[in-house]
Amino acid sequence: MIASQLRSMWLVFKHLFRRNVTVQYPDQKPYLAPRYRGRIILTRDPNGDERCVACNLCAVACPPDCISLQKTEDPDGRWRPEYFRINFSRCIMCGLCEDACPTYAIQLTPDFEMCEYDRQNMVYEKEDLLINGPGKYHDYSFYQVAGKAITGKDKGEAENEAAPINIKSLNL
């Protein structure tokens, strides 16, 4: 029995020389990996255009249904969200929206510090979500891959596309 007490004291004493695991948060910030699942952002493609095409896949993947948006179409043919809203007071930071996103528009960031006194302030609109860069994926531009023509990228000009067919030719 005494042996057990001595052993415990030894173990406690040994910890005096261990490295401290407590971090002095918030003065000292821990390292979070770039792929940490924190606050959600909307990114832009390399040309600076909004990446989100309002396909609604993030909204349908979202388990607490906290994403809502409405599609609209720009004169240049791009689909774009008229509004894009995330209710962070409901968000569980699961990252399924990022998984579902076919254009890398919606991304999770290592920022988790989102405290508010008023819950209403946890509702983020598109202006609050949209950043001025491509986030984690630097090169991807959806419309360069998609077949839909937009101003500046005609039919046949996307990656792996043949020139449009002239149906009035013989097409041999």
Next chain:
Amino acid sequence: MPTITIDGEKYQVDGEQNLLSTCLTLGLNVPYFCWHPEMGSVGACRQCAMMEYKDSEDQHGRLIMSCMTPIRDGGIYSVKDEVAEEFRGSIIEDLMTNHPHDCPVCEEGGECHLQDMTEMSGHTMRRYRGTKRTHRNQYLGPFINHEMNRCITCYRCVRFYNDYAGGEDLQALGRNHQVYFGRQEEGRLENGFSGNLVEVCPTGVFTDKTFSSHFVRKWDLQTAPSVCEHCAVGCNTAPGARESGNSNEPILRRITNLYHHDINGYFLCDRGRFGYEYINSATRIQNVLSVRQEDVISSTAEKGDRMHREINPQEAVLHLAEQIAMANQGKRNLIGIGSPRTSLENNYALRKLVGSGNFYSGLSQKDQELLHLVSTIQQDDRIQSPSTPEIENADAILILGEDIYNTAPRISLAVRQAARNRQKQQAKSLKIPLWQDSSVRQLEGDYSPIIFAGTELSNLEKITSNTLFESPEKVASFACNLALAISDPTSLSPDLEPSLLELITHTAGILRGSSKPLIISGTSSKHADTLKSVAQVATVLSDYKKQPTMLYLACDEVNSLGLIQFFNDGKGNLDELLERLKKNTDNQIPTSLMILENDLYRRLDKKSLEQLLSQADEIILLDTLLNPTSKRADWIFPASVTAESQGTFINNNGLAQRFYAVYEGKGFIQESWRWLMDAVNFCTEKPANLSAIAEWQHSTDLSDAIAREFPVLKALDSLGPDEDFRIDGLKVARQSARYSGRTAIHAEKQVSENPPLQDPDAPMSFSMEGIHNPNRSPLQANIWSPGWNSNQSIFKFQEEVGGERRGGPSGIRIERPQRVMPEWPAPSTPPEVAADPSHVQMLPLYRLFGSEELSNQAMGISEVIEAPFVMVNHIDAKAFDIHQRELIELETSCGTYRAEVRISPTIPSGTVGIPYGLPDFETLSPLLPGYASLRPAEAPAITED
């Protein structure tokens, strides 16, 4: 019944079907593209491959295309065989090589048959690394968007558009790998059924442009079974609505077809599919309005027009209550005017409030008589009102005085199928199964006989065997002679023109010789003698054949036949009301007119109507859209449209159908009967009729009250479940199980969620909670099954492919007492007079887009409505010295109208065709068919007064 074995399981099946549709009927998942339940098989896509084994010894089997394989008794087949699965996987991989990376920006995504089939065939990774072929798109009008890159060349679009619907301006162009489905040049798809391409195309080549402008995915639409309100055929629809995230107010987003075996089947017309936009239009009444008393500095309003301001609904309801109280004390006349374009429930509520003696139909005498005639004719047991499949099976069709493509469009599509019955007979005699679509269509031979007599025939010209373009009087006399010829061919007067005589004997011969003859007519020619003569033909034919004759009578509006059931004595039209009000002038009691969802300027000629309105001291209007009548109203209450309310319509067949609210109308909008009920609740004294109104809580309370009061409408009490009906303790969910954004959509204004709205009328929830499976309840209009996200999944909810929906048909025929119709005297033959420009008969011409009041306000449809015109016979035009596209003035008893001339070889001489209900010509509609004089326009345009 043959027995077959599929993957080791034995099934008893219907031997008439091919293997694919048999498998689908059995609930097996077999992927397919080119096959369509209504259009049969062509074996083009090779996607539905299965294995067939010679006998139980056969280990290898052979690949077959299940859509092209007839059922063999004792046959052994396999869907799951590895070879077949691999084959189907390779087919889909090939089809997908050129498919663009478009799904996120494609309106079809989420309800795409191609997506479903790709998943089902197990093609998950793209191996093809070559270039994709691309195509340029075409502008196809305001309804349909074109994105040719997505095409998998299944040929369904041209098979529907050309073969099934008779369109001519969509073709398969180009060749081999580069086939292009489009028009010769850009422009609107002219066929009135083009909207079905959206559902027929298995992918996103043709998508709904009107939907795209307020697009959401299928899983985000809340829906309920509804009935199309744009004509009297009564097609079932599944409108989809969703709140908007900016204003929290729901908007109707689109209309899709809701399968009904006996009415619309798989297809809708474009007016029904795209007409919904009127609900979101700028002319929608959204607030309670009352007339402004104060003077304004200047205004563009005409004399007699009121100017309105928004007021608090309570103020208006209190005012209404005051009027009702005064009427009860005998200090005020309260007169109600009903409407054929709103539900039986709304009409009944108004009738109950004002009393049957003060309730008027809102129809002119002429229109009401016509509807009364229709109802009388249908009551005769020698007449049978056919369903759409019965029309499709008719072997001879006589159309009299009705341009069905424009007045009952879905019926004209059925007639088009009937035209092929001779071909189908031939196929049967050659033992070709009918689902072998292209083989059957290749058979040569004439169309089944379709004979038309009337003013104008649209869309069906090429399949009619004989046509007679004449004025309604002559059509009536043609029908009369035809009746004589059927009963006794020798009794015809020898004075008839030889060509006419020949047509009459020919038609009589065809009708006598056919086994399932069908006669189609209706009220659109506004000519009672035509209807009477048509009825005579039908009865004579029935006497000759000793079986009821199929007679389809088309009415003008969605609930025409329902409204008329309240007026069985033939009284209660607007002309009578005018007489009554004129007599009342010296009476000291003031009069209030309550108008229910009706634009009276389309009913009564302008002069009489002005008289009628000026006799009223106050006009109260309950309506959905601002219209000329609303300009004269002192109080306007916003009423809900079909998609926002529950009620009952009665269609051309006498089928009572209930429609359900898809979403709650925004703001103060509510059902007309609820406005009346609110006002009654504010009355302090309630005599018997008012206390009954005050007790109403659910729409079904009204339906039951109607069923009790009118034996004819007894069907209404068994028509659908009451609002307290539950399945396993649950309501039916209007939203899909994967409805998104619930906790965010309203969060802009308020982050905490409100409970969902409660529906007081139907056992359905405005949320995702409840029953989702359409097999559990016909109230579920979201046609979806796991793995089948597109509308193609409907086969999972049918008793067999193309059969009745499980749970039986919705809608019950009203039981009118069987009564032999009276003998009407033969119509007098009009004397022949030389065409005279100062006295021409105006005949109504109908247009798919433009003749119907509500759909005219839809944004897409308003783009394609023609400018008003006057159609003149080519010989008359020469005689009157007028030319194509010249401006002409039409002087009528109610003012002068100005329009372009169109010259036509078919419009009868001595008459001019006037488009019915077209914008600017609405006030001309009540005058049709009347007389006017024509003169070239010289003075500056004065349209009215």
